[in-house]
Amino acid sequence: MKEGRNTAGALGLVLGHPFDTVKVRLQTQSTYRGIMDCIVKTYRHESLLGFFKGMSFPLVSIAVVNSVLFGVYSNVLLALTAMSHQERRTQLPSYTHVFIAGCTGGVIQTFFLAPFDLIKVRLQNQTEPRVQPGGPQPRYRGPVHCAATIFREEGPRGLFRGAWALMLRDTPTLGLYFVTYEGFCHQNTPHGQNPSSATVLVAGGFAGIASWVAATPLDVIKSRMQMDGLRRREYQGVLDCVVSSFRQEGLRVFFRGLTINSARGFPVNAVTFLSYEYLLHSWG
């Protein structure tokens, strides 16, 4: 059963990854005119494999990152409300408590997610086609080589490049994520009962969309900060990145990747919450 849910989570990640690659490229590179242009250019230049660059680390880390997020959320909520998961079905905790627990999960999750996310973004942005003898060599030959190179060239702190922006992105939006989820489940579940699988799926999907819509502006900044320092440092910090991105590209820059984030957010988070609820029930 547990394997089945892990497979569902991994499958969601694999299916969502090509969209994530297109989004990251649109947020950090100025060579694309839009989603379709990016898809066509990536396919022509790098074949289907181009869309799956940088997928291996997210695949191995997703279980840990999600366990940290959902574990911290559940435990903080338990500490704040002194109610078990089952008791919370009859009496919904206040949205303030849910929000605080979600934000705390976001902060702690950052420490685990940051290096994996950095390596993912660096690999996704490599546009060289598959390595051929004599052909152009990408800077990073794979996730481990990427981690080792960043460590060597940018120091141990380099592995946490963009972590502030990631924390700023995830803290309030993960609060919103859980408020949307709990609120939707509460509204659509008869008093005292557990939400049906369909309710969990839709609530998780809406939580994904709501949080990703709110997260997209800082998602753009996070991706740019992670790519900064590759050759020369362009930004002094998060604020400088916000200001100079706005000056150069206007307000629209903060909405780059919004469509993809929202479309991807529904299925990925529907599956994530279904796994979470099953785990809570199987643990009692």
Ligand SMILES: CN(C)C(=N)NCCC[C@H](N)C(=O)O
């Ligand atoms: C808006 N944010 C940052 C989130 N909702 N994060 C939590 C879920 C992330 C999920 N693995 C996904 O990729 O959608």
